[in-house]
Amino acid sequence: MISDRRIRTSLVAIGADCLLTAMKAFLAIITGSQALLADAYHSLSDFIVSILLLLGIVIRHYAEKHQDETKTLRARRLESLLAVVVAASILYVPVEIISNTYDQQETAIRNLGWGISGTLVIIALVFFMAKLKTHVGKETDSPALEADGYHSMVDVFSSVAVLFSLVGLMVGINIDEFVALLIAAMIGYSGVELLLSGLKSLTKGTEFDQLSLGDILRTLFFRTTNSKAIFNTVENTTRIILKHRYNVLGLVLIAYGLSGFTSVPLGHTGIQYHFNKAQSDALSPGLHYHWPAPFGRISLIETGTVEAITLGSRIEISTTEDGATLWRELKESRVLSDDVEYLVTANENLIDLTLTLQYRLSNAATSYQQFDQSQKVIARFAEAALWKTVAQFRYDDIISQRSISFSAAVEKQLLKSLATVHLPIDIIHTNIVAAQPPAMVVGAYRDVLTADQEQNQRVNRAEAEQLNDLPLARAKAHQEITEAYSSALEIELRALGEVERISSLASIYQQYPDAFEFNQHITTLENVLKDKSLIITDPKVNPRELQVWQTQP
Numbered sequence: 001m002i003s004d005r006r007i008r009t010s011l012v013a014i015g016a017d018c019l020l021t022a023m024k025a026f027l028a029i030i031t032g033s034q035a036l037l038a039d040a041y042h043s044l045s046d047f048i049v050s051i052l053l054l055l056g057i058v059i060r061h062y063a064e065k066h067q068d069e070t071k072t073l074r075a076r077r078l079e080s081l082l083a084v085v086v087a088a089s090i091l092y093v094p095v096e097i098i099s100n101t102y103d104q105q106e107t108a109i110r111n112l113g114w115g116i117s118g119t120l121v122i123i124a125l126v127f128f129m130a131k132l133k134t135h136v137g138k139e140t141d142s143p144a145l146e147a148d149g150y151h152s153m154v155d156v157f158s159s160v161a162v163l164f165s166l167v168g169l170m171v172g173i174n175i176d177e178f179v180a181l182l183i184a185a186m187i188g189y190s191g192v193e194l195l196l197s198g199l200k201s202l203t204k205g206t207e208f209d210q211l212s213l214g215d216i217l218r219t220l221f222f223r224t225t226n227s228k229a230i231f232n233t234v235e236n237t238t239r240i241i242l243k244h245r246y247n248v249l250g251l252v253l254i255a256y257g258l259s260g261f262t263s264v265p266l267g268h269t270g271i272q273y274h275f276n277k278a279q280s281d282a283l284s285p286g287l288h289y290h291w292p293a294p295f296g297r298i299s300l301i302e303t304g305t306v307e308a309i310t311l312g313s314r315i316e317i318s319t320t321e322d323g324a325t326l327w328r329e330l331k332e333s334r335v336l337s338d339d340v341e342y343l344v345t346a347n348e349n350l351i352d353l354t355l356t357l358q359y360r361l362s363n364a365a366t367s368y369q370q371f372d373q374s375q376k377v378i379a380r381f382a383e384a385a386l387w388k389t390v391a392q393f394r395y396d397d398i399i400s401q402r403s404i405s406f407s408a409a410v411e412k413q414l415l416k417s418l419a420t421v422h423l424p425i426d427i428i429h430t431n432i433v434a435a436q437p438p439a440m441v442v443g444a445y446r447d448v449l450t451a452d453q454e455q456n457q458r459v460n461r462a463e464a465e466q467l468n469d470l471p472l473a474r475a476k477a478h479q480e481i482t483e484a485y486s487s488a489l490e491i492e493l494r495a496l497g498e499v500e501r502i503s504s505l506a507s508i509y510q511q512y513p514d515a516f517e518f519n520q521h522i523t524t525l526e527n528v529l530k531d532k533s534l535i536i537t538d539p540k541v542n543p544r545e546l547q548v549w550q551t552q553p
Helices: 005-031 034-066 069-103 112-139 143-170 176-204 213-224 227-243 245-258 332-337 364-370 374-390 395-399 405-419 439-511 513-528
Strands: 261-264 268-274 286-289 296-302 307-312 350-361 425-436
Touching: 005 034, 005 112, 034 069, 034 143, 034 176, 069 176, 112 143, 143 176, 227 245, 261 268, 261 296, 268 364, 296 364, 307 374, 307 425, 350 374, 350 395, 350 405, 364 374, 374 405, 395 425, 405 425, 439 513
Parallel strands: none
Antiparallel strands: 261 286, 268 296, 307 350, 350 425
């Protein structure tokens, strides 16, 4: 069996496909190229097809040797069934390639020198195997082996596309994902061809023969349409294009040149690239020109956009209907399930702290050039600034939010850290969303707060009573002092008045002693005879003849 040249060639092809798959997979790993990974899948599908063809050749060799029609029919059906199974597995490969291409985050391609050198070796090896399969297939009258040779020639073109992708990456043109999708389409095309071939051989019971999907579609197209009219239209169009080929080429070149105009809208800034290298810091809004793709481009960046990030222990905070933040509390049985990252304060206490930061980039263009994901960089620096600032403040000042300077300290530390990497930002607002003790001690902390509030209430009540009683006491003392002063002043004024009266009387006595004496005599009589009956007589009246009548009161 090994003496059959077709089998020996198929074995060599299988070994070559296995080697190619390993080389492409290795290069895809060390470079990170999606195109190389897709080409590795392509070689893996070729390896499976080569095994299937080898199985077909062995089955044919066995049937030709024994000349058994029953065994030949069974072998053909088995070969066709295997072709259908293999085709189904091959058709899954493009799905995997597309999924990996879109799901994987954009990463820089590395080790381009190794990738280009290895791809050149792969192209030479694939080209040699394609020529070998085609030559042996023609000499041994094996259409399957000859068709496999032409199929391998297609692999040469896919490897050349990978080479162009790697060279483009070296000069700043990234078509890696496009090449990966192109190779995925080629694999899907081959899988559909193999599936149709297997189904045709399985349903008709004929020998497995690799069909051409292009021939099938062409035949189907000419059967279902007016082929003559279409042929004439294509021929006339081709003739017109060839006649005016220079004008058409000029229009294409002009359109290609005009594609370099790009408008930067308001609220945006632009960065111009030549071969993926930035040529300017920022482009103002308006119309600008750059080299046409893929040699140049202008990236548009929004300016003035306010970004918001949440830092601290938790991202999601529970709130009530009126927006008040709730303290998170855990029962003793669920303490081990607490996965919050508590921060450590200056007095070595744990705190559950969440803070929101709103900012905008001071220079969006510069930040875009220096950092692929500036928001993630700022978030990491802000997280570090928060932890460092919390370690400088006491627990009580943060939990009660009595420290106005805490947010300012976080902002200052963040700006200082970002200045070291030349990433300037303008901080709009910093807000403490939640600040609470660890969830397992919330109950005890609430009891302490309740006792502290009661103590404060009693102290406030005592101070209020003191503030109420003290003015009353001061008013009473002032009243008593005022009354004493008034009484003393009254006595003093009375004494002064008496002195003044006596002085006046003395002055009158000195001037009119007789009158004063008479007045004093009258006053004395009034005082002595007060409340007594008086009878006033005249000396001229004879006392013996005096009669006094007194009425009853």
